[in-house]
Amino acid sequence: MKSDYDVIVVGSGPAGSSAAYAAASKDIKVAILEKDPHVATSIRTSGVTWIDDMKKFSIPENFYNKIKNYSFHSSNNKVLIKGNIPSAAVLDVRKTYTFLAKRAVDRGAHLFTNNNVTNVHLNKTQRLVNINKNKFTSKIVIDASGFRSVVARSLGLVKQWKIFGTGAEYESYAENIVPDTWSLMVGSKYSPSGYAWIFPVNKNVVRIGVGITRPYSTINPIDQLNKIIQNKTGPIKDLGKLNHIELHYGLIPNDGPVRNTVYDNILLVGDSAGYSNPLVLEGIRYAIKFGRIAGDVASKAIVERNISKSFLLEYEKQWQKLVYKKIISSYVIQKRWLKLSDGEWDKELNIIKNLTVYELVNFMKSDFGLIDMIKFIKKNPHFVVRNFFQVLHNTFSK
Ligand SMILES: Cc1cc2nc3c(=O)[nH]c(=O)nc-3n(C[C@H](O)[C@H](O)[C@H](O)COP(=O)(O)OP(=O)(O)OC[C@H]3O[C@@H](n4cnc5c(N)ncnc54)[C@H](O)[C@@H]3O)c2cc1C
Secondary structure: OOOOEEEEOOOOOOHHHHHHHHHHHOOOEEEEEOOOOOOOOOOOOOOOEEEHHHHHHOHHHEEEEEEEEEEEEEOOEEEEEEEOOOOOOEEHHHHHHHHHHHHHHOOOOOEEEOOOOOOOEEOOOOOOOOEOOEEEEEEEEEEEEHHOHHHHHHOOOOOOOOOOOEEEEEEEEEEEOOOEEEEEEOHHHHHHHHEEEEEOOOOOOEEEEEEEEEEEOOOHHHHHHHHEEEEEEEHHHHHHOEEEEEEEEEEEOOOOOOOOOEEEEEEEOHHHHOOOOOOOOOOOHHHHHHHHHOOOOOOOOHOOOOOOOOHHHHHHHHHHHHHHHHHHHHHHHHHHHHHOOHHHHHHHHHHHHHHHHHHHHHHOOOOOOOOHHHHHHHOOOOHHHHHHHHEEEEEEEE
């Protein structure tokens, strides 16, 4: 039996569910194909994001733990930046992703789980996309399959990412948790090229993880994670006794926004498009926001009977206008961070020490404006700080 749709979304992560939600809101036929038996069967993320974004997406407040203090640890330095009100959120990832998928289904999208998409091709007239040997057909396909970009790769449109993050994390019960404070750990004893983290989920549970950048390091993040937990490295010691509940593992593109995200009949969203915030490799809020834009543009294309690349390019124009420059600026900083020695990281924390919580949060979000930067440089005229922000300024003002 063949199932015909106007728009098929491959993948029920935050990008796919958000694209399907927006597309189905326009009264067209939308399906989501998910390879796993459930939405969020396996977790591939730490689920840290920002409260103001979650509010904009109407994610219920009881789906996340609120963070107001931010601690940073290097080999021989540490910094704690305290806030009065919480800005960051550690999501209950399963609850949030299921909520996003349900929202799409409530709008009329059909969700097919246990549907592994393995091959995709365009028919002779280039008007229909055939999925899994014609089992499904659709006029437009949104590739929301994450890191592997199964649709775009099956059609030969893209190749494997060259630079990417590989991360492993335990969700664990811990004896001593400060629920409103996160810890980021940098330097070789934590990660040879990347960082480690402790994100509190609530007063009893934390996520402890390690991210490593390929190809700069070939170390297995699970081995490195076990090592820092066994050695109780840095702030891990303060957590006391740990009992692991679940292991999370995943890959995230780190090539920067290098891909075309639109082709005839095809849109790439979320990690498949490769537009996460490179500073901390966070992609959930962009996946939701730009997933929605993609769904919206796709539904307009169906209604206006124009599924050409030139029509669909509206999606790429919109997301690029919102974040392209910010991503490029952060990418420059991140590339510099990847080369820092342990001693340089100790000094870098002194720069972070000078940030107010407002500056820190905007910096982590890659939301720094030129005016904020100029104010910051005036306030902190030291050479290192100037040098650091000069990198941003040069890229940002191009
Ligand atoms: C270790 C780690 C930690 C991270 N931590 C954070 C964080 O703290 N905050 C943050 O914002 N971001 C974080 N990220 C990044 C974030 O997880 C991604 O940017 C985000 O999940 C992208 O969403 P997505 O919907 O594009 O892809 P995904 O969430 O990967 O969803 C893709 C979906 O497609 C399905 N799929 C895949 N192949 C097929 C197929 N062949 N057929 C059908 N379905 C298929 C998958 O099963 C999955 O459901 C982290 C990433 C990693 C690896």
